[in-house]
Amino acid sequence: MSATIPHIHWTDGALRLLDQRRLPHEVEFVDCHTAGEVAQAIRQMVVRGAPAIGITAAYAVALAADAAWRSHGAQWRTAIAEPLAVLAAARPTAVNLHWALARMQRCMAALGGAAPGPVLAREAAAIHAEDIAANRRIGEFGAALIAPGSAVITICNTGTLATGGYGTALGVIRAAHAAGTLTEVFACETRPWLQGARLTMWELQDAGIPATLIADGAAAALMQRRHIAWVIAGADRIAVNGDAANKIGTYGLAVLARAHGVRCMIAAPTSTIDPDTGDGSQIPVEERGADELVSFRGLPVAPPGSRVWNPVFDVTPAGLIDAIVTEHGVVEQPARHGVRGLLRGR
């Protein structure tokens, strides 16, 4: 199968999501008919990746509004508050979720007395399409920073599966590969969820980009032993001072990069920048359950009762980031001026 199958697919009052928990070896879809089902799919990581979560939540608003219209008619707005709150609480770190909900609420506020579902579904589709277009621009801006003959390290999955399509960090990698400047991508397997092994390797293989899988702990030895030009990662929330939350392990890669003369790029749409978050200390970091570390597909890999600390994001200070790349342009050395300037075009 191909990594290019649509993973967020809206069809007549239902949202079909590719179940990313089972990829790449099992291809199954989850059909969501209610906003509650979408929220559960986000919580359980059927769909993940900050931009993809935002797009999915936008479609869920259309589902919620349609259900509210059918049950409450012209009073549909009173019935939608609860499903919106459930969606907003599905996962705490990625701000794209809140950004998408806010945009959908602005669309709702402008609606007349007709059935809201179709208009909101079109708005969600617009968010979806704009994200793909933004990724293409991120790819171009990011690739322009990559010199010929570059090997790079990436973490987690920031490709089609994490976005509307194409990808953020993986979009930069795609564009650099297309430009002929990229020699090789090293993909950290990205424990505990193995997004790098399961999803990124799949997308890179599908795109014909030379890719090598490494254990997360091997990144330091890789930087020690051969020249790596960039660490390229996505983000789940960027504070206005340039601090960036991303998949657990990103901060460590950034520290290692600085110690080895490797540059660090964060690639994300401006929907990832939170104007209300001054710095990284204000970003809520989700901690998930012990099961992700003590078992693998139901097989135990640690003794029963093991205590676990499982934060699934960390925060990289702006001072360790060499470039933040968005669809509205690049901020190099974001620690100097922050990223508020990127929000003007948003």
Added chain:
Amino acid sequence: MSATIPHIHWTDGALRLLDQRRLPHEVEFVDCHTAGEVAQAIRQMVVRGAPAIGITAAYAVALAADAAWRSHGAQWRTAIAEPLAVLAAARPTAVNLHWALARMQRCMAALGGAAPGPVLAREAAAIHAEDIAANRRIGEFGAALIAPGSAVITICNTGTLATGGYGTALGVIRAAHAAGTLTEVFACETRPWLQGARLTMWELQDAGIPATLIADGAAAALMQRRHIAWVIAGADRIAVNGDAANKIGTYGLAVLARAHGVRCMIAAPTSTIDPDTGDGSQIPVEERGADELVSFRGLPVAPPGSRVWNPVFDVTPAGLIDAIVTEHGVVEQPARHGVRGLLRGR
């Protein structure tokens, strides 16, 4: 079951090894009747950990000599060269294997005309007992460096299962816990083989030491968010300049430790110091198969055909190490003078 069951057990012409590939949830033993079977057990990681490999190989020499005596009588020495070579080649990085074989060869050279098996089995048992005693001393020396109220991070398994008993880095942790100075141990799960999750958590739990399991990629966030006093790791080979090879990920932890004001301790018996290795660049680093990253107990976790780089050790330069702790004492800041002085007592 208890983590204190003997994992290397010699009984009348056979070596019984606890199969560490299946721990902690399946307790099985592998009986080795020939040196070839022992070499295979080492290669396949039925037994692992530098000191444990050395002890196991020593017992294998007794098996080989006994077989050679039975087949060749007084000419037994001519028949033992091949099994010794197979043992020496079982795994490349841990020098304790070569150290143990060299010691067994000195014992063989001193033998008279009687059957060699019993004497060599006693020599192997002496190596085994001396390793346990050395670990106790390592524990005392290391614990003396740990201030009250210390939280530490460790990697891989360096406990009873990696040694004759008690442990190296885990011996320091045991001794510090007994001394009341240790508040908590964070165990990196240690991909790809999960020695931290499967073996170290088991030993720590068994010893009643407060332990928390983390993904390898979470170590940086942990150092960023709370005070960690030490990274404490073992070693598979220490060069005379103080560079130390250990489980993949150790070098990264050492870089992160330095960046966060965390100190870095390497705990190992002097059998881990290789007088013939001047610096870390001369240490052969084993690369194992892709299967360790692309599948888990036969379940695929990456797309078929994924290219993998799977070095299972890395080399931490002496300059990042604050203390090397052996049974003959401690060298602080080994980059200043190297560790040759520790070999005098060996």
